[in-house]
Amino acid sequence: MIRMSKETDYGIILLAHFSQHRKGRKHSARELALENGLPLPMVRKILKVLAREGLLVSHRGAKGGYSLMRRGQRISVAEIISALEGPLAMTECVEAPGECRLEPTCQLKTAWQRINDTVLQTLSRMTLSDLTDPPPESVPFGGSDNRLVRIQ
């Protein structure tokens, strides 16, 4: 169904939580799990990944926790997804050209590349802040910059 995994789903919820507070503020795994109604071990696991991938800064020890590495406006949904699930690649040929057994006969590689790029572009234009402060109906993702974009 092209469904987000729980890990990514929770990860986005967690980052949105950070984004709604002062940028430098630290949040512990326990606090985040509690306030968002998520299972603590999962929250722990996800925060570790997000820190390793450079979206969060970790602060060890008592009174420790995690804080956002960058502001919400500067973190895209695409980045979050790829931090938690690896690069967005709807088919094998997009991720690892040449490895799919079907490449010799399949004629869809170019098309998949384009579909993938379009989806990726969409998700790259959306930032964490867009998620929690949804722009008014008529304004496209990408915040204040109201340009028309060409789909391709």
Add this chain to the structure above:
Amino acid sequence: MIRMSKETDYGIILLAHFSQHRKGRKHSARELALENGLPLPMVRKILKVLAREGLLVSHRGAKGGYSLMRRGQRISVAEIISALEGPLAMTECVEAPGECRLEPTCQLKTAWQRINDTVLQTLSRMTLSDLTDPPPESVPFGGSDNRLVRIQ
């Protein structure tokens, strides 16, 4: 990784095969498996679904097979995906509003709805024919209709 399932992947390959031949032409499961290098039982399974979902017409009996219900220009990638995997819904709240345990606290529902709509729009604009006759670089999906579209 937001990867297509094999079933969908193969399904699109199969439909593209149909689309590259005369519209009314029948193809049997065996022929399709052979020519596209796909496992026969999978091809059988997929064709049944596509027929049930109204994308293919089945012709039973000897010399039977399947043919396209509509021309390739009139079948979108979104339709194919939803025939094989059910409705495109990146999160639970998009597919079944009210059923996710997290809805009371989660503030991302609107955002997911918008992301989902955007992706869906993209996939809806792409037709089977676009897949096999990739439009030149500068022309967006949607075939000859070269309009700009607003992302939202």
Add this chain to the structure above:
DNA sequence: ATTAAATAGTACTAATCTAGTACTATTATA
């Protein structure tokens, strides 16, 4: 120093989903 509260790293398990197969029934052609 010691304790407590936090993250880091890793390994594990159960349940679910996916890919692929098998089999029987039905239909249509020759």
Add this chain to the structure above:
DNA sequence: TATAATAGTACTAGATTAGTACTATTTAAT
């Protein structure tokens, strides 16, 4: 009547996902 095809359904093995558990390390407070 034999053969070649789809329809329907059930099954299986393997991979993935969701969630847990445990040990080590780090830091703050007392």
